[in-house]
Amino acid sequence: MRIVPLLIAIIVSFALYFFVFQRDTLGEMSGSTQPSVETTDATQEQADVNAMAPPANRDVTDKPVVKVVAEHSVAEVLDSAVILRGETQAARSVNVSAETSGRVVSAPLRKGSYVEEGQVMCQLDVGVRASSLAQAKAAVAEAEVGLSNAQKLAKGGYAAETNILTAEAGLERARAALAQTEQDIANLTIEAPFAGLLESDTAELGTLMQAGSICANVIQLDPMKLVAFAPEAEVDRIEVGTLASARLLTGTQITGRVTFLSRSADPTTRTFRVEIEVPNSDFAIRDGQTVEMAIRSEGKSAHLVKQSSLTLNDEGLLGVRIVDDAQMVAFVPIQVLRDTREGVWVAGLPERADIITVGQEYVRAGVPVEPHFEEIN
Structure with missing residues (x-):
């Protein structure tokens, strides 16, 4: 045993x-x-982390189909406009001044009055100019007789040719003095250079005016100029003759055309002067009002998308996520053209695009999706 x-x-x-x-x-x-215990634990830990991560950050090797809401979008031509802010300016504004001295003998016109071209605004007293005119006319007549006598004597051989030249010179001096006197008398009447409104009273009756003294200020408000300054980035989009619309702070809407675009930049602001001419027959637009202008430029192909559809990618680029032909997510960077109440007009998308409107924050490029399309009213 x-x-x-x-x-x-x-x-x-x-x-x-x-x-x-x-x-x-x-x-x-x-x-x-x-399998070893360590290997099993590591595999389980990775699976748990991947399951807890958002769908946009999960391992791309694990591609579950995600349900999202999308909408069909077709590009439209959007009228692009250059938006500028400026002010209104009178087409003309002139301080009408006296060209000779004299006392005002006409009743004044009050500011706000409308004057026609050539209308008398200030009339100065003739004074002793009437006597000067008569004297100048007599001098011309005397010089004419002197020239005639010199010509007769020279023809008979009793005077030299130099006597004729002297007489001719005397006649020209007399005529010049007469013309100067007549012009001085004409300058006593101060007229409106163009039709417009008086921005100040004309000179008061009895006022002694000297050459250069202001009779009144006249402005022309029809047509009215809209003046703004375009930055360098926008100036190439503006052309003379382009249709433009504008809005005053009062809400008044007006339209006109670009009549001037500066070729030289302001040395301080590096901007270019732009002028738009608009009709103002009723003088409703005043000189110096603030105005916002929209100058039409070449249209762009754009999509109208909801603001909530906009998102950022990992690089911080603004764009939207779309569904491609393979039912996969694709990120497309966009450029915002205009913000409206209905949505945002953007450029950069293809002609037709299926834009993800719900769930775009939970997917990323390359993830397969099952889109459900919205009905567009």
């Missing part, structure tokens, strides 16, 4: 041998059939 303890001793010896000397071989044999 001693054989049983002997067999047990042999088995224990073999077990100790393999445990001590062949432990690596046993580990390899065990690993081929069951």
Whole structure:
């Protein structure tokens, strides 16, 4: 009966041998059939992290189909406009001044009055100019007689040719003096150079005026000029003759055309002067009002999208996410052209695009989606 303890001793010896000397071989044999605890824990941890991450940040190798809401969008031609802010200016504004001295003998015209071209605004007293005119006319007559006598004497051989030249010179001096006197008398009547409104009273009756004294200020308000300054980035989009619309702070809407575009920039602001001419027959537009102008330029192909559809990519670029032909998400950078109550007009999208409107923040480029399209009213 001693054989049983002997067999047990042999088995224990073999077990100790393999445990001590062949432990690596046993580990390899065990690993081929069951994963290690560390490997299992790491795999489970990665799966848990991937499951907790937002869909846009999950591993791209795991691509579940995401349901999103999208809408069909077709590009339209949007009338692009250059928006400028400026002011109204009278087409003409002149301080009408006296060209000679004299006392005002006409009743004054009050500011706000409308004057026609050539209408008398200030009449100065003739004074002694009437006598000067008569004297100048007599001098001309005398010089004419003197020239005639010199010509007769020279023809008969009783006078030299130089006498004729002297007489001719005297006649020209007399005529010049007469013309100067007549012009001086004409300058006593100060007339409106053009039709317009008086911005000041004309000179008061009895006022002594000198050459250069102002009789009145006249402005022409029809047509009216709208003046603004365009920045360098916008000036190439403006052309002379282009239709433009404008809005005053009072809400009045007016239209006109660009009549002037400066070729030289302001040295301080680096902007270019733009002038627009608009009709103002009723004088409703005043000189110096603030005005916002929209100058029409070449249209652009654009899409009207909801503001909530706009998003940023990882690089911080503004754009929208769309569904491509393969039912995958694609990010398209856009350029905002105009903001309206209905949405935002943007450029940069293809002619036809399926824009994701709900769920765009939970997907990223390359993720497969199942779009449900909105009905556009």
